[in-house]
Amino acid sequence: MILALTGGTGGAKLVQGLAAEIDPADLTVICNTADDAIFHGLHVSPDIDTIVYALAGLNDEEKGWGLAGESFVALEQLRRLGEEVWFNLGDRDLATHILRTDLLRQGVPLSDVTQRIRTALDVKSEILPMSDDRVETRIVTAGGELAFQEYFVRERWAPEVKRVFFAGIDESKPAPRVVQAIGNAAGIVICPSNPVTSIGPILAVPGIRQALREARGKIVGVSPIIARSAISGPAHTLMTVNDLEPSVNGVAKGYADLLDVLMIDREDQYLQNDIKKLGVEPFSANIRMNSLADKQRLARQVLALL
């Protein structure tokens, strides 16, 4: 079994590639849930949904979020009813959030909700939330504290960030099967997701980082940074806030205790020796993924390294 740790967009591309290269039933994915948010009373798990939709082949490749061919009738009506609707929730997507909210309120844990949804959508890979407990990424900006989605979607990551923390993380436990999956994995991939707000929370759930350190499988990371800038999103900015250089060096430093290999882009090849000094083996390749062929090629390279 191959295990992937991931956030949303960037990670989803590699996860798609992996699921295309091996039997998807042999892939397990641990998702960040610290970006989860409540909109209009509905529990939204953006990273889980991005992964499930991508593996179900339902995702919108062009937009990079949500479902292909989505309509927004309910959201328009919520706007008319006076709701703030800056977070885009499509009609088909809403069904996921309505069902999840209903089941969570009935006491069903998020991991079981996720299994029900991915099974209904014929996703063969196991998708695990990092935790069944509520953890919330909080972004402390010059203008006050924001939830992650407020910072990322509503404010388009414009505010200056002072600090990032994960509310509830100390009391959180890994979801069932997470530690076991880490222990059993033949190889582990840390996807090219934001090291601070996507992979960071997963590693900060008490017990997960230690389980990874003790894992028998090799651990390969793929850098979300090329040439000192995130492939998408604010990873470079947030890394600086967390005293990590916004570069492949910073990525290597953040994961140094875990990684056997870090895949970096050819553009960053000149930094290989710095990475080696951190005890991580660099491997340079073209790590941009624009097409399914790119995703599969990168997945093949990752699998070869494992």
Place this chain on the structure above:
Amino acid sequence: MILALTGGTGGAKLVQGLAAEIDPADLTVICNTADDAIFHGLHVSPDIDTIVYALAGLNDEEKGWGLAGESFVALEQLRRLGEEVWFNLGDRDLATHILRTDLLRQGVPLSDVTQRIRTALDVKSEILPMSDDRVETRIVTAGGELAFQEYFVRERWAPEVKRVFFAGIDESKPAPRVVQAIGNAAGIVICPSNPVTSIGPILAVPGIRQALREARGKIVGVSPIIARSAISGPAHTLMTVNDLEPSVNGVAKGYADLLDVLMIDREDQYLQNDIKKLGVEPFSANIRMNSLADKQRLARQVLALL
């Protein structure tokens, strides 16, 4: 101010007629909420919504329920996710239920939720739930107990009914402004809705029936029964269960302590003397409403009697 007591479909037609004949701001409507139900964790108030949508001009005239031009994308996805979806919830309609559920969970009373929704949709008439407390119509059938919507929508009122009761009614209180509206009304209309499951629960909320008996305004009822059969739905069946003859006589008997006048159809004119014996003044007219013109004509006749 004119006050109307109503359920959904049939009553909505007369309410539309009334709002077209007087200043809609001078119309107050008290709605049955004992048909309210939870679907997929969302609180649905079918009668309130039917009235609000009708007065907002958004209702589907042909189907007699829901919104015109509605899509059902979210519901189809809920079905795919394994949910039972026998209650039709359109995408636009869902926005109402999502907002209502969110506000109720925050502790906002149903009457305030209703006011927010009808105001957002530019409905000038005040729409009041009979109560802010949860009351639930239960239908005891030969095969077991059903919620009203299970009996009415899912089972298409096929099961044999043994008994009808309103769970929670004894502990319920009239919603704010209900008793005051009854006292202040210049005239009161009991709409052609099901006497047992639509008007019945309103009258059974402790205090409402007594307030109507003491009302200074005249009370005019419009029969939902023509020629021993309901204009729509199972009113005649349910009246029999409640020991009311399924006829205009049964309607008159059920409301005898309240009504000054009962409007009946010309077809039932031959029963006028029976109605008079119950102390109610019969008034015969064409009470079927197929067009807006019909609704307005009937509303004018009702207003003249008040």
